[in-house]
Amino acid sequence: MKRxxxxxxxxxxxxxxxxxxxxxxxxxxxxxxxxxxNLKEGWKVFNQKRCNRCHAIWGEGGKGxxxxxxxxxxxxxxxxxxxxxxxxxxxxxxxMSAQKIPTGKIEGNEMADLFAFLYFxxxxxxxxxxxxxxxxxxxxxxxxxxxxxxxxxxLSRWSKYTNPILWAQHMWNHAPQMEAGMKRKGIAWIRFAxxxxxxxxAYIRSLDPRAEKVYLSPGDPESGEKVFxxxxxxxxxxxxxxxxxxxxxxxxxxxxxxxxxxxxxxxEMWKGMEEKGLVRPTLSSQEMADLVAYLFSLRYxxxxxxxxxxxxxxxxxxxxxxxxxxxxxxxxxxxxxxISPIFMAQTMWNHGPEMLEKMRKAKVPWxxxxxxxxxxxxxxxxxGMPQ
Numbered sequence: 001m002k003r004x005x006x007x008x009x010x011x012x013x014x015x016x017x018x019x020x021x022x023x024x025x026x027x028x029x030x031x032x033x034x035x036x037x038n039l040k041e042g043w044k045v046f047n048q049k050r051c052n053r054c055h056a057i058w059g060e061g062g063k064g065x066x067x068x069x070x071x072x073x074x075x076x077x078x079x080x081x082x083x084x085x086x087x088x089x090x091x092x093x094x095x096m097s098a099q100k101i102p103t104g105k106i107e108g109n110e111m112a113d114l115f116a117f118l119y120f121x122x123x124x125x126x127x128x129x130x131x132x133x134x135x136x137x138x139x140x141x142x143x144x145x146x147x148x149x150x151x152x153x154x155l156s157r158w159s160k161y162t163n164p165i166l167w168a169q170h171m172w173n174h175a176p177q178m179e180a181g182m183k184r185k186g187i188a189w190i191r192f193a194x195x196x197x198x199x200x201x202a203y204i205r206s207l208d209p210r211a212e213k214v215y216l217s218p219g220d221p222e223s224g225e226k227v228f229x230x231x232x233x234x235x236x237x238x239x240x241x242x243x244x245x246x247x248x249x250x251x252x253x254x255x256x257x258x259x260x261x262x263x264x265x266x267x268e269m270w271k272g273m274e275e276k277g278l279v280r281p282t283l284s285s286q287e288m289a290d291l292v293a294y295l296f297s298l299r300y301x302x303x304x305x306x307x308x309x310x311x312x313x314x315x316x317x318x319x320x321x322x323x324x325x326x327x328x329x330x331x332x333x334x335x336x337x338x339i340s341p342i343f344m345a346q347t348m349w350n351h352g353p354e355m356l357e358k359m360r361k362a363k364v365p366w367x368x369x370x371x372x373x374x375x376x377x378x379x380x381x382x383x384g385m386p387q
Contacts (some may be wrong), residue, residue, distance in 0.1 A: 037116020045114045050101045054092075064095060068070065068118060078115060078341035079378075080371050085345050087368045089352050111346040116132070128195065128202025136200045140190045145181055148207060156207035165219070167201055169288035175266045176280065189267050197260035219286070224285035224294025231281040232293075236272055246298040255292060304373070310380025311387075317367040317377075322358060324385075336384035344378065 046052060054064035061067075066080065085092075096103060106114075137143050146155045161167060167348060171178075192200075228234055238246045245251065252258035273280060283291065323332050348355075359366060369377070380386075 008072075013349075033319070036112075037112045037119075037173055041110075042117025045106075045110045046117060048115075049104065049106065049110075050096075050115075053101055053127035054095060056128070056228045065092075069372075072143070077371075078119075079375050080114060080339040081118065082279060082345045082348075083369055083371050083374045085347055086374070088349055090356060090366050093356065097356065103349070106346055108342060108346050110303060111342045113351070115345070117343055120353065128198040128200075128205075130194075130199075130203050130206045133201070133203025134197035136196055137203065138202070140192075140196075141187050141267055141336070142190075142347050144187060144201075145178070155204050156211075159205050159208040160211040161205070164198070164201060164259050165257040165289050166290050167197075168255070168262055169285050170175055171259060171263055172266075172288070173282050175263070176270075179267070191264045192260035195256065197263065198254070198256035201259075218288035219291070219293030220292070221294045221297040224292070224297075225291035227283070227287050227291045228294055231283065231287075231291075232273070232278045235276055235278060251295075258292060258295070305375035305377065305379030307376070307380045307383045307386060309372075310376035310378070310383075313373045313377045314380060314385070318364050321362055322355075323362055331385045332381055335381060337382055339378045339382045341374075341378070344374070368370065 046057075052061040054062040056062060056067045057069040059067065059069075067210075093103070096100075137146075137148075142155075146153045158167075158170070161170070179189065183351075233287075237243050239246065252261045261325050261361055270280060314323075323330050325333070356366065
């Protein structure tokens, strides 16, 4: 299967931006970190800062580091991205120095744009396994209703739809008919696990490689929030409901997995809608794109950290060797309320080499950190480093 090319990425970037709004609790306190970002500008930052010398996007670019366009395994949230950067800073600096790539300073808006770009490319497209998808056609009984190459239910006609978001939209609108057809044939509702839906989509997209592809511009989270409300999704999945999607721990990590999650829960969703007297809405492709962008924006924020645990992390990682209230230490308490994943990443980028050199002189090793530790540490710093 042919992957989505960089040219289409650029087209997507020109078609829209990815802005993630504030989230507020009932108390008015911030529950996440604001992460605005402009995709087009993030693409420029990626190239201007020479990230492309070591990192490829879907196979195009440098080979010294991991391909950042691969499906999310290393990071799925801003804090995890910050953690990934922190843990690899020494190695990155060493490689940049060896290749004589200047580090340069990076501004806050540039880091925000870079974060938006890296997040966007990870959720937009995924490769899938064609052979596994072909096998799933039989295993999931798809072939009992659908044909390949002929007839009104020829799946090869769907090969033009490249984006899983379009698949989610078609499945949503046609699921009632599919459910009725499955009942007539005595087929139980099929469930998809892991990346099975992605593999099935990959197989169907490979059936007619000559078909003119249908692409989709990025969704808009703010428009998606309106869709979420107007289409009735908020009745069951909104804030403070039992099925609040922003609190769902096993939320889909990619659009293909989201399509599978929606498919798996169609019967329960329809039953719940009937019980509440809600009409099943239909969705246009752009409405689905906007809805998906909104749902992923909810998961873009990490859960708040624990400031007490953050103080433990601060001491455990020996941050107090250079920071704190005392002689020859840099007091971080004035940064109260200003700490975010982007701020941390920007600070590490701009001051990392200096930090690393001071740590070497003090014989303090570079400390690796995990997602929870980073979230706790940021919360501790945001509280003004309480004792």
